[in-house]
Amino acid sequence: MPRVVVDVLLKSEILDPQGQAIERALPRLGFDGISDVRQGKHFELTVADDVADPEDVVRRVADTLLANPVIEDFTVSLVS
C-alpha cells in the first residue's frame, strides 16, 4: 500500500517563533553556521491500494485537515 508524506510549513512571510527559538539556542549548544530554521508538521499516511490517485487524495486531506492554507504551505510526496 502506498505511503504518502505531507510536510507543512508556515508560509515564508509568516513569523516562525519556534524556528527562531531553535536558531538562537544552537550557538549556546556549540552549533555554529546554522540559519533560517523553520519548524513545521510532518505526516505519514498509508493509502489503500484501491484508491486511484493516492497523492491527489492526500493533497485534499492536507488542504482540508492537515494544513491551514491561509498561513501554511504543504508538500505531498509518495514515498513507497
Next chain:
Amino acid sequence: MPRVVVDVLLKSEILDPQGQAIERALPRLGFDGISDVRQGKHFELTVADDVADPEDVVRRVADTLLANPVIEDFTVSLVS
C-alpha cells in the same frame, strides 16, 4: 548554502494520539482508505558553506535539540 531537512516521528511502538485523531476524523470528512496516520515534526535548516559535513552537524543538532531519542526517531536529508 545547503538546506537540510529533519523529520521527527514517534517511534512506531509509541502510541500516536494525534495521528489516531486524524485517522478517525477522515471518514467523517469523506476520505476513505487512509490508515496508519502518524504526525511528527518537520524542520528545515540552512547550513553555512564553510561547514564541512552539513548532514552530520544537523544529525547532531537533531539528536541534541530537535528530537527526543528516547521516544522519537528522526531522518536527516540534504535537499539543496
